[in-house]
Amino acid sequence: MPFHSFRSFRSLFAATVLAATGLSAWADAPVRIDAPWARATVAGQQAGGAFMRITAQEPLRLVGVTSPVSAHSEVHEMKMEGDVMRMRAIEGLDLPAGQTVELKPGGYHLMFMQLQAPLQAGTEVPVTLQFTNAQGQHLELPVQVPVKPLGHTAGSGHAPAHPAHGPHGAQH
Numbered sequence: 001m002p003f004h005s006f007r008s009f010r011s012l013f014a015a016t017v018l019a020a021t022g023l024s025a026w027a028d029a030p031v032r033i034d035a036p037w038a039r040a041t042v043a044g045q046q047a048g049g050a051f052m053r054i055t056a057q058e059p060l061r062l063v064g065v066t067s068p069v070s071a072h073s074e075v076h077e078m079k080m081e082g083d084v085m086r087m088r089a090i091e092g093l094d095l096p097a098g099q100t101v102e103l104k105p106g107g108y109h110l111m112f113m114q115l116q117a118p119l120q121a122g123t124e125v126p127v128t129l130q131f132t133n134a135q136g137q138h139l140e141l142p143v144q145v146p147v148k149p150l151g152h153t154a155g156s157g158h159a160p161a162h163p164a165h166g167p168h169g170a171q172h
């Protein structure tokens, strides 16, 4: 194995270990997650949304999300197109250094597609966020996301009442 390959593997490993302690060691961690929450879903609902504030210490890009609660998860953007609120999957979300990016209802969010079971208030969803840094290295950060009741809006004061949804017709 060429030396540089070994080195980048070691970097990846170090970054992963660092990320795992992110919440308690902000001085050393490349990214901090605040106030994560997911919205409870009802039986038969195919998809669910999760929200949080992300503050990267160095320029990072959120490129993916995985969770055992769904077969497939995506990073979504929601915005007005004309007078209709729509959402779509995005390839990545840039996180400038030191700047808090908020994932919230009506904006960017994580989307669990094809839920295995309803998300129940009072439980937690294990989520792994996937980032890349400026050097193209991958970084994974596990986050426990508490599930809040349907009416919860994380103090944002509002949520779109009945936005038009994408093909999977989820309620955010």
Ligand SMILES: [Cu+2]
Pocket (backbone or CB within 6 Å): 049, 076, 077, 087, 088, 109, 110, 111, 170
């Ligand atoms: Cu969505």
